[in-house]
Structures are given as C-alpha cells and as structure tokens.
Amino acid sequence: MIPAAFDYARPETVDEAVHTLADAGPEAKVLAGGQSLLPILRLRLSFPELLVDVGRIEQLRGVRQEDTKLVIGAMTTHHDVIHDPLVRAHAGLLAQAAATVADPAVRHRGTLGGSLAHADPAGDLPAVCLALDATMVALGPQGYRTIPAAEFFVDYLQSSLRPDELLTEIQLPVLDGWGFHYEKFNRVAQAWAVVGVAAAVRRDGDRIAEARIGLVNMGARPLRAHLTETALAGADPSPEAVGRAATMAAEGAHPPTDLSGSAEYREHLARVLTGRAVLAAAGT
Incomplete structure (x- = not known):
C-alpha cells in the first residue's frame, strides 16, 4: 500500500530536530531507521503530517x-x-x-x-x-x-x-561479572518472538546473588519477572531450584491471544524459557 501524504524534514543537528518537532506539534513522527515506522505508514495505521528524519545527525x-x-x-x-x-x-x-x-x-x-x-x-x-x-x-x-x-x-x-x-x-x-542469556521462541526464522526472555545473573560462589529477567510479548508492554527474581536471590543454580523459581515467571502478566498462540500457551513458554535462560546465564 501507499502511505498517506506527509511533509518531510531532515534536520542536521539535535537542536534543529527538537525545534522542528516542537513547531510541528503532535502530528509529527520521528524517522530513525524506519524499520518499524515505514510498515505502519504503508498499512495506513498512522497518519503523521510531518516526518522528521534524524538519519543525518x-x-x-x-x-x-x-x-x-x-x-x-x-x-x-x-x-x-x-x-x-x-x-x-x-x-x-x-x-x-x-x-x-x-x-x-x-x-x-x-x-x-x-x-x-x-x-x-x-x-x-x-x-x-x-x-x-x-x-x-x-x-x-x-x-x-x-x-x-x-x-x-x-x-x-x-x-x-x-x-x-x-x-x-x-x-x-556496566554489569561486569554477570552472566547473561537471551532465549526466545518464534514460529519461523525472522518472525516476532511468541515469547522471549532476557536474563542477567550475578553469582556469589555457588549461589545466585541477583537475577534480572525481562519478558517479551507477555502483555501490553515489556515486563520484569519480579517474583522469579526474588525467588532466585540466594538460590543455588541447580535445574531444580531454578525450575521452581521459573514457575512464577508469568505471575501478574496478561499475555495476548493471537494466531501465534493463546495466553495460556505464552504463560507456559514464559516459564520454560525463563528456566532455560537463567540456567544458561548462571553457567549451569
């Protein structure tokens, strides 16, 4: 499809870009790499009056x-x-x-x-x-x-x-000394994640001192798995202990149901992928 008509500005500096946005009002959109915005424009899901291209800054x-x-x-x-x-x-x-x-x-x-x-x-x-x-x-x-x-x-x-x-x-x-792992499940290569889990783990000897876990596609915005993070503090990095903590990964989330899977399916994936991501980040 063809986007709706819009004006175009290509500022050379940050200050110029900010002034352009301020003058244009709420009907302006910033164009960065365009990989998210352009498909939306082509589908006419957005109708900006002005595109502010910051690619030269x-x-x-x-x-x-x-x-x-x-x-x-x-x-x-x-x-x-x-x-x-x-x-x-x-x-x-x-x-x-x-x-x-x-x-x-x-x-x-x-x-x-x-x-x-x-x-x-x-x-x-x-x-x-x-x-x-x-x-x-x-x-x-x-x-x-x-x-x-x-x-x-x-x-x-x-x-x-x-x-x-x-x-x-x-x-x-800077998180020096932390282990990390990103685990996601998608139906086909290059597709959006049905669910993804970003895990960062800091160990203190044979225990997990701290864990940070971000969840992809488990609600209307990205989420932290706070209950799992709390359960992992001081836990040993064994599959059993991590598995118990991972069962709480979907608590409080409201995942969507769509053609890629139901909400219940996404909750199951969140628990499984969290366990995998944390074990990999902990080095076990």
Missing part, C-alpha cells in the same frame, strides 16, 4: 563508556550494537539479543533508539533494556529528561516520550 550515533555506565546513541544501528566491543564486554545481553532481531538487512538499518521508542512489547530490545535497568535520555524544548526503563514503556506501542521530545541516548549500567 551523527551526534546520535556511537557507544562510549562514562565511569560505570555505557552510553549508546539512539541512532546506533542493531548491527553496530552487536559488534561494538564496549557493548560486548559490558552489556553482552544487549548484543546477544540484537543479533536475533529480524534479518541482516533490518539490523543494518534499524536503530536501538527507534526500536525502544516504538515500544512494541513483542520487540526483543525493550525487554532487554528493562532487565538491564537502562535509562533513556530525551531532549525537548525544556531541556534534557532522564526516564528509567521501568517508566519509559507505558502501553502497547506507547512510550512516555512527549510529542516534542527526541530520544537521544540510552544509558546502561
């Missing part, structure tokens, strides 16, 4: 380390996230999950910030950033605003970004 690309956090520009592509040495060394869970996104063509064009701002609960990276306690940094006419991942994802395809704000960077705590 180099300030929004790249990865750097600042003390105990990684800072990733919102326009950094999935491909660059996967291969960046800082991400691989200090936030390996993000690199591993990004490698499962769609196909190579999408990974070369799609961006981390675009994926997060799209706020699709079936997307791989929102749940990963939630599990990693990421912080989103947005710039608007009133200045910069930091938004914890737990507050960033509001509802289905809805983030807490304001219409006149631009997501500029994602900040991740």
